[in-house]
Amino acid sequence: MHLNRNLLFLALACSLAACKPASNETATAPATPAATAAAAPAMGVDLAGIDKNVKPGDDFDAYANGAWRNAAQIPDDRSSIGTGYEVQKKAEQRNADLIKGLAATNPAADTDARRIADYYAAYMDEAGIEARGLEPLKPELAKIDAIASKTDLARVLGSGLRADVDPLNATNYHTENLFGLFVAQGLQDPEHNIATLMQGGLAMPDREYYLSNDKEMVATRQKYLEYVTALLKLAAVEDADAKAKAVVALETRIAKAHASIVDTQDVHKANNPWEMSAFAKKAPGLDWTAYFTAAGLSSQKTIVAWQPAAITHLSALVGSEPLQAWKDYLTFHALNHSAGLLPKAYADLGFGFYGTTLQGTPKQKERWKRALDSTNNALGDAVGKLYAEKYFPASSKAQVEGMVKNILAAFGERVDTLEWMTPETKAKAKAKAETMRVGVGYPETWRDYAALEIRADDPLGNRLRAEAQEYKHQVAKLGAPVDRGEWWMTPQTVNAVNLPLQNAMNFPAAILEAPYFDPSADAAANYGSIGAVIGHEISHGFDDTGAEFDAQGRLANWWTPEDAKHFKAATAKLAAQYDAYEALPGLHINGEQTLGENIADVSGLTIAHEAYKKSLDGKEAPVIDGLTGDQRFFLAYAQSWRSKMRDAALRQRVLTDGHSPGRWRAQTVRNIDAWYDAYGAKPGEQLYLAPADRVKIW
Structure with missing residues (x-):
């Protein structure tokens, strides 16, 4: 996917450590698609969620999900809910059963089971956390x-550099550290892993939060200053008011140095390998020798500067801003990063800003849920191995692999029918599709956590050591052969991802659950839901970024000039279509920022539908509860994107994310000819597009 290649099924994934996606259900939660699928597996869609007062041609999302949305209540500890929330809730409960169950077995020392049990127990030790106060953070504060x-x-x-960004797989451009590290095979060198440095340094989600004159942003900045001040005062930092203003002022200068999300997504602007000696010349101000030595990168010959102008300006700020301002900045960031594992007063302050102010969430998640999140972040493969063994049967793996095979075949047939594409480009597109590596359920090899020290009485230390160990793991890849089978998501993750450098896809076990995938459900529902997900990830290999990479994952132009011109014209039309969508009064979706995801939605839905028709073997689909096969297919697709979101969370999504909100992803159907045949959308209805105006890419 478009420099943002994870599907992002959860209605909102917060990029900051202090605010993670929550999952729980209240007594008033509405009937869910999962529950409907269990009651009527032959259907696979939620008939009760439909609002028949809405014409499909006016608003297909409101038609498919309007009754559900009217009844749905967002729990107090959530910024949003939707279909992804229901599937995530199932995965969360399974994780809880696994992790809590380990403690009862008293696992042996120095095993992953022991590490998981101790990490979770330490996080849950609220009395111990209160008693220790700031003591666990004192070494870091003393260093500053x-x-x-x-x-x-x-x-x-340099010692604080972490592998906490990922511009090509996980849509993760955010790090609180001044820079972030990404390690993967070179953009033009598939045989060697390369270190990439990316901009960072902001505690709010994006530069727009510091620079926009929008009244909501101005109000958020004032609340941020209040939060910084309160956190410093709580830690007994002298002259906290003045230091808080200095911290926010420095972060504002950092924000001015940042590249925009759209520029960050442009892989050609990012392809800047700098010799190590060039950093001092191209980005003076920071002592790069000291920085890279402390970061363990001094032996590298080159490092890619993903946002070169930003790196130059950030380095200049290190040289020009007073030393005390940087010390105050680092003190705040150390407190902020660790707030969730400090005494309750710190955790509450952090949630008040990141949860309530930024996302509109009134209540923090229960501690056990936060403990699960943190354990999964630290020991993801160890938990994932247990999850896959217990909850993902071989039969499901085989069925999904069959669907992937069918959809890849449909893609190849689709390419053959494209009138605008030359035979030369068709051959290369088909070769890329045919060589895509597909991972279903879980990886072939598992991460080794033997070097990670986990202690049952050191929750903050556990988390910080886990982050440092992840960094060491990534840096170690720089001298090792490229692993083309590497997974970038854990099995218990409700998401999916396309990996352009590996020409591969990952479909974790946790997303392969109803209503996305139900082994006993109608084929129309499975192809409209998980089939469109599979098609989406395949299509990411051919979106505005994926189309720049060849079958070996090398950044290479494999298009003829005529084909490239047609492709760009079609994608520009799609960007304009999304620019017109108004998410909140005065706030429109950025069609360029979300372009890769929107391309993958259109193309993925197209090939999923063709694969569904192919799966019928020439037979007519049955009519079930008055719905034809195509009607069920498109209904399942729209219901897979059903969501309800708080305004603050929606604003953050639109400003910072490469994914359009689910409501507008459901409207993708307006570009598919078969949808018009299925639902009879007519001229004059709001979603109607004349055939010539429908975007057709793949």
């Missing part, structure tokens, strides 16, 4: 306090 020169500052900044 000891900074006496700009070289010392460079060392501290």
